[in-house]
Amino acid sequence: MRILRRALSCKMLIWGWLPLFISLGLLSGAFVYSSIDELDYSPINNRSHVLYARDGTVLGYSLSSDSDSYRFYTKAEEVSPLYLKMLLASEDRNFYEHPGVDFMSLLRAFSDNVFAGRITSGGSTIAMQVVKKLTGHQRTYFNKLKEVVQAIYITQKFGRKQVLDWYLTLAPFSGNIEGVKAASLRWFNHLPDKMTPAEAALLTALPRAPEHIRPDRNYRAAVYYINDVLKSARKRGVLDDDLWRATLEDDIPVQLHQINQEARTLATFLFQRHPEPEIYTWIDPAVQKILHNEAVNFHEIHQDGAVLSAVVMDAATHRIVGILGSSDLGVSQMCLPFSRRSPGSALKPFAYGLAFQDRRLHPGTILHDNSRIYGSWKPANFTNLFTGKVTAAQALTQSLNLPAIEVLGLTGPQYFVNTVNRGEKRLFLKDNVADYSVVLGSGSISLIDLANLYAMINEDGMMEHYALLRDEESVPAYRILSQDSARAVFNILKTARRPANGLKMNEVSYKTGTSSRFVDALALGSMDNYTAGVAIRFPGNRAGYYQYSGFQDAAPVLFGIFSALKVQGTVSLVKADIESELLHDTVPEALKEIVEEKKIIxxxxxxxxxxxxxxxxxxxxxxxxxxxxxxxxxxxxxxxxxxxxxxxxxxxxxxxxxxxxxxxxxxxxxxxxxxxxxxxxx
The missing domain is CATH 2.60.40.1080 (Immunoglobulin-like)
Structure with missing residues (x-):
């Protein structure tokens, strides 16, 4: 009976406390749920959009959409291993062991705070610092308890690697600088993959008190905290004694740097078309620098509203390696190489190529540069002069209009347009009607597509897809011109008159174009594996008081680009020897002269x-x-x-x-x- 009474007594005791246990469990569950529900991942999603070159350097960016901050997504593999070692040694020694919270560090910090009578230490782990950025918590003990729950949650749900990446992206580094990549670019003017010990120590210390430690405003405080981090790194074996002593003498930055925006218009153009915050391109920073220098030179000379744009393609890799969107952002912030404009005479080589391919024409065939009327249209040459009889090669290098129309008549305007548009639509016509004026520039085409056509000539008639983005899918190449007809055009354009700064560059095969009223001046061509296109344009379609032309103005820029590319070294495009009547001086009897106009009529x-x-x-x-x-x-x-x-x-x-x-x-x-x-x- 005594045992039975004790059992009943224990049972009554348990039932008496059960509501309390249930209440505590429900409250704990509610606390955990509400804490997790507080996590706001929008700072990660609203980060800056960044455009990268092929070597990882920044070409352009936007500020974060929520706070206009430099917040570049940063992964652990993108930063210096020395910095990561210093960071973990100083901020979270047991990062890879604890579940997201280092409870021993928390207890030690709590004890220190009680002893000091105020909050002097937080004991926060990397994960706890991340959740503080995701919640915006004030520094209180109750919020600290929430951060414990939240830090454990994100560590277990997303993994330590993701948590570390988020810290490297969100950590504050003074002002509107967030994340290690943006901080390294702003403070050191280089990417964070390589840091000196002093630089690594500064970026380790700054998030503790970003505005107090920033070296441009409080140099002494910055030195104190850098030395504190270095001392911790030495103590934990990150630095040896010799390196530690040498680092104490290193200089630290005293001003912020501007982050490169040499491809700002391209960045804006791509950000509007691609949802990914990080866009990786094949742009070569060395080529981009060449285009930037040409833009600076052009803008110093011309300030009349005309804008220079350019593109460079590399046949060795089939990549677009340089794009100049606009030389004057005050006039135009559009990425002009993607906009469709009149090509002027730049399409003439393709009419000749088609006629060569069909054996209706030979480079030595006699054409007629005489005034003629086509219906109600009476075309004239750029100079308003006529030269009479001229060979096809001479007519092309001199960009004569009447012979070009005669050549187009051999194949027909519609076939010409269909060939240019083979694979994808490049050339756009008013009312979609193809007539003889198309060879003189009545249609519209982008500089990118026009350069791709000239690259096709450089590659003996094969149209290749030139990739701009690193994740673009490969597209099979296809033929637009026969090998010998493309080579014939290429060789003819190598004999075109050189601009003053390109007299010795006979290896350049190029053509110019000037649109009606001198609104657009173009030059496109190839040298070795590079194909480049240059356009000088008035974005508002107005004519300038200075009349730009393809030869006088665009060609010198084109040759300036090729000269700079030649200095830095090129990969010669190996072309196979071709045996063809098109490449010999002897003209077949049937093609000596285009005699009858009835071939057109x-x-x-x-x-x-x-x-x-x-x-x-x-x-x-x-x-x-x-x-x-x-x-x-x-x-x-x-x-x-x-x-x-x-x-x-x-x-x-x-x-x-x-x-x-x-x-x-x-x-x-x-x-x-x-x-x-x-x-x-x-």
Whole structure:
């Protein structure tokens, strides 16, 4: 009975305390839940957008959207190992052992505070400092208890690596500087991957009291705290005695640096199109510096509202390695190489290339630079003068308008536009109507796309995708011009007249362009593996009181870029030897001179009825594609991808684009380009 009475007594005692236990459990759970719910990750999500060069240097940035701070996301592998060792030795020695909170350090700090009668030490771990940035807590014991819960939570949920990265991103370093990467750039003018012991000590100490320790305002305090960190590092074996003594004599910064914004317009352009806060490009800082210097030189000479922009591509890597968006941000903050403008005469080489490819023209063929009327349109040359008979090569290097129109008539404006737009649309036309004026610049195209076309000529007719961003997907190359026709154009443009600062640079193959009313002046070309494009523009489409031209103004800038690239060294683009009549001086008898204008006027009398230009077709059941035509006089000659054939059909050996042209005995012709699909189910 006595045992039974004791059991009943214990049971009653337990039931009596049970409500209290339940209440404490519920309160604890509510406290933990509310503490975790306080965590606000927006400072991480609202960080600065940053544009990086291929070597990790900063090309451009935006301030954080919540507080206009320099808050660059920083990972542990991006900072100096010496700094990380100093940081953990000074702030969180047991970072890799405790669950997010070092309870022994907390107890020691609490004891010190009680003894001092005020809060002198926090005992906060790296994780606790992170949650303080995520909550904005004031320094109280109750908030400290919340931070214990929150620090354990983020450490267990996200892992120590993530917690450390967040600290490196959010830690305050005075003013509106947050994070180690921004701090290193602002205080030391370099990235945080390499730091001296003194620099590492300063960045370790600054978050303790950012405004009090900042060396530009309180040098003595900065020295005191740096020495304190160095002493701790020496004590814990991070620094040996010799290095510690030498570091005590190191200078510390006394002013902040501006962070590089040489690609500010490009950064703004990409930030608007890509949601990722960090964008990594293939931009080469050395090339970017060359473009920056050209911009400075141009702006010093010209302050009339004209703006210089440029792009540089590297065929060795198929990357865009330099972009100058605007030489004068006061006039335009747009990234102008991506905007579509008139190309002037810069598209003429492609009309010649197509005529070469179709064997309708040879570089030595005689063309006619005479005044003619096309309907109600009477085009003239840039100089308003005419030279009479001239070879195709001379007409191209002199950028004569009438011969260019004559050449375009050999293939037709629509075929010319379709070829330029093969793979992706680059050239845009008013009302989508292709006429003869397109070869003189009536359409619009971006400097980026125009440079890509010149890079295609440099690569013997193969159109490659030149990547700007490091995470861009690779795109298969495709042919736009035959190898020999592209080489013929390239060689002709190597003989073009040099600007004054490029007389000795005969290895440059280039062409200029000037748009109507001198609003746009362009120069594009290639040297070794580099292709560059330069544009001088009035962004508001107004003509300046100074009339810019491609040769007088844009070409010297282009050659200045190539000269600087040559000094820093280039990788010569190896080109295979080609055996072709286009590359010999002897002109085939049939191509000695374009005699009859009826080749332009009457060409519609011979027409390819099937396939249509731009069609996508399937071979027939036997694997053949038949060409149907109407009109023509005498024998009809068929050419498929520059190979002449007797039959009006062919068997495609690959899936992709095919060009077919026909020619009759009277010189009439027609041409189409279409895509053949071999496996429609894929």
């Amino acid at each position: 009457d060409r519609k009398s011979l027409k390819i009825d099937f396939p249509g230009d731009g069609d996508i077709i399937l071979p027939d059941g036997n694997g053949y594609v038949f060409i149907r035509h109407s009109g023509g006089t005498g024998k009809i000659y068929f050419t498929v991808n520059s190979e002449q054939r007797e039959e009006n059909y062919f068997r495609p050996d690959h899936e992709g684009y095919y060009s077919v042209s026909i020619l009759d005995d009277a010189g009439r012709s027609d041409r189409v380009t279409f895509k053949v699909v071999l496996n429609p189910e894929e």
